Amino acid sequence: MDWDLTSFFPSVESAEYGRFREALERTADALRPRVEALALEPAAGEEAWVCLLLDIEDFQARLSHLGAYLSCLTAADTANEAATTAESAYAELRARAETIGEGIVAALGRAPEATLEAVLRDKRLEGAEFYVRETKSLAAHRMDLPRESLNAALSVNGTKAWNQLYARLSGELTFPIRKADGAEERVPMARRANLLASPARALREAAFTGGNEAWAGYETVCERALNAIAGARLTLDRERGVEHFLDNACRSARIRRETLDAMFTAIGDAAPALQRLAAYRAELLGEPRASYRDLAAPAFTPPEDEPPMEWEEGCRLIGDAFAAAYPALGAFFHESLAARWYDHTPRPSKRPGGFCTTSRLSGENRVYMTYEADLGSVLTLAHEVGHAWHSRILRGARPFASGYPMTLAESASTFAEMILVEGVMQSDAFSVGRKRALLDTDLRRAVIFTLELPVRFHFEKRFYEERRDGFVPARRLRELMVAEQKRSFGVTLGEDGADPLFWASKQHFYADAVMFYNFPYTFGYLLSQSLFARFREQGPSFLGEYESFLAQSGSMRCEDLIRESLGESIDEPAFWFRALSPLQSLPPALEALRTDGGGG
Ligand SMILES: [Zn+2]
Incomplete structure (x- = not known):
């Protein structure tokens, strides 16, 4: 270690x-x-x-x-x-x-x-x-x-058991990957996401089709599990006197329904512009229209002859970017490195993934990740340092005042990532190829957060509405899923670009502890866009407001917090509309790098 x-x-x-x-x-x-x-x-x-x-x-x-x-x-x-x-x-x-x-x-x-x-x-x-x-x-x-x-x-024998049945199924499920020579290989479902992120189109197609073939074989199990989990929740809501199923989700997100509606109103109004981002990405991938097969696909990969970015170099890169834009964050990063807060080397016995954990007793953090010597790992590291910085700012707060909701959890991490990306884009030390791959990642995320996650939200909402009146069969779940995908992506989505079985393959719909595990992601993403836009505009003088925002994130509702620290009203669509606007600069920035030629 x-x-x-x-x-x-x-x-x-x-x-x-x-x-x-x-x-x-x-x-x-x-x-x-x-x-x-x-x-x-x-x-x-x-x-x-x-x-x-x-x-x-x-x-x-x-x-x-x-x-x-x-x-x-x-x-x-x-x-x-x-x-x-x-x-x-x-x-x-x-x-x-x-x-x-x-x-x-x-x-x-x-x-x-x-x-x-x-x-x-x-x-x-x-x-x-x-x-x-x-x-x-x-x-x-x-x-x-x-x-x-x-x-x-x-x-334990109800919702949790259904969730476990689903987890067991997705853990054991395998699907066929057909190779060009006709041979077939069976692959565990856990690998599907990785294959869908492959630059090779044929591999993505095989993972998409093969994966859905496997899920289709268990549609009845998924349909029963989903209906049981939702049905039990609705019964509980009635007994507990909860008026609407979204009230629970809003309460844990610490927002009001008006705020949620305002965010989705803005996303709906911005749909044509957001759909153009998806269309542009399809074009980069050489596809006529957007498709669920390609949502995770990289349009550019860093050139293969790029040297690996070792841990020390990655840390230097982050340290420099932080020090230039946000010196206090840079100093904190160096301090945490000296205190050895990081576990990063790849080892076979490590669990996958990354996290930043905090002791509310000592205020100390630890960051866990597997550093793979590429730019993606450097981004992950910057992300986790952002989380650690959030808890450092909260260290003066009492434990009762330091728990923040999921809607605010990703603000500090994404903010730190954005500082790094900006640093890389402005540096001469990086090849055009690397910068292109980085911007492409940004564009991919923009499409996921503003078009795909809203699909999940609207699907889940419509499903719960129909579930109130009775059992919702698989056929109907497919219909709802495709209808929401078409609505969100619009004409950009190709004829066969939808994923009718997304409701079966997405584990989040089956979580037993939380529902609507989707909109807080979009909320956090757009809030970070807004925070960073303010930072760009105001420069270093914004950092005081930013820190007061972080410092109070554990002791206020989102509306009050953002009004007091940033002077913005998040229950109005205008706020979210402004938060969406920086995304429009991504295609021209990528275009500039495409015509820039050099660097490979
Ligand atoms: Zn995070």
Whole structure:
């Protein structure tokens, strides 16, 4: 391992670790009866409330310390048995923490307003009001505790079981890839995404067709799973007094319905311009129209004779780009490298993917990734450093004020990526070929975030609307899917360019814990576009506003946060319309590089 985890614990088998975990378990044991007592007698003394809230906050911070440590250990070495064992003990502890969390929702829900006001006036809870109020507001949409407990127990064999069935199916499913010589090879479904991102058209076609052939064979299973998960949710909503299924998604995104509608209104109004981006990409790929086969395909790949970009060089590149545009971020990056916060070298026992994890106890981060010595890896690194910077800015905030929603999670990471891309584009040290590949990645992402993710949102919304009236068969799911794809991509989408089985192959629709796992991505992407456009316009003086935005991201609703820190109204389509406009500069920028010739 490259990183230094000893500031967390000497090892997972150390006495320090054991003592830390045991203390957490004792706290969990002690908290539960206290929460239950307050739920029964919510008008009890203010001191009892203040102490309980402080203890819960401390408990959560210590739990995140343990969780961050274990996620690092298990990702960096999947064969680490001691860590895997510790992780299952941790999962149990988390389940208990969730029960305590539900108890506190119920207790706060019953607390008289006068008691709560007195509690929140206490100096020890300064900055915790948002968290406490949000938690209390959850109680309005909960059943009583015994029924919630029964639901949690039943979900193991209900929604969670359907989700696991789907996960099992997609894990075991294989599909045929036909080669030019007629030979057939069966490939695991997990490899499909990679093949769809291949520069070779024939390979993409084979993965698209073969993959859908496999999914078509299990359409009934997917149809049943999807209907069961959605049906159970709608029943729960009714029992919990949730008016509309989108209310839940908006609440966890910390936005209002008006804001969601404003964003999609702007995207709808900008459709012709966005569709031109998809058409331009099809042209770059040498295709007459856009197709789901080609959404992930690169139009340009970096020239093969480019030397690999080793770790030190990648770090220097990021360090230089940050230092030039945002010195504080550059200094933070160097500091984190010196503290050895990164695990980056490729090893066979590593888990795929990348993440940045935070301990809310110590405020420390660790970044995990597999650095492949190419520009894509450098981008990933810059992205994760952006996340780490977000938590550095939040370090002064209390744990209750440092949890931010998914809608805001990607702002800092994308912002950091954009600084890097700008640095690369302005540098003479990069070949035209590399710059072209980088801009092409940007264009591909623009199409995904503004045309393809909205398809997922509108499909899911229409599906839930129809599910309210009964079972929605596979035939109808295909129809809805294709209709939304055609609506979003418009005439740009080729006759056979749609993917009627996307509802079956996309795992996000089957998640048991969250629904509408799509619009927060588009929200975050467009918000970053807007932030970066402001930075370009205002220059370094914008960074103060940016940091105040990050610093308050854990303690405000999105509308208030963005109005206060940036002076913008995100519940108006005009904001989103402006956020979309920088995307139009991508085709001309790419054109300029195409005619630029040199560099290969
Ligand atoms: Zn991220």
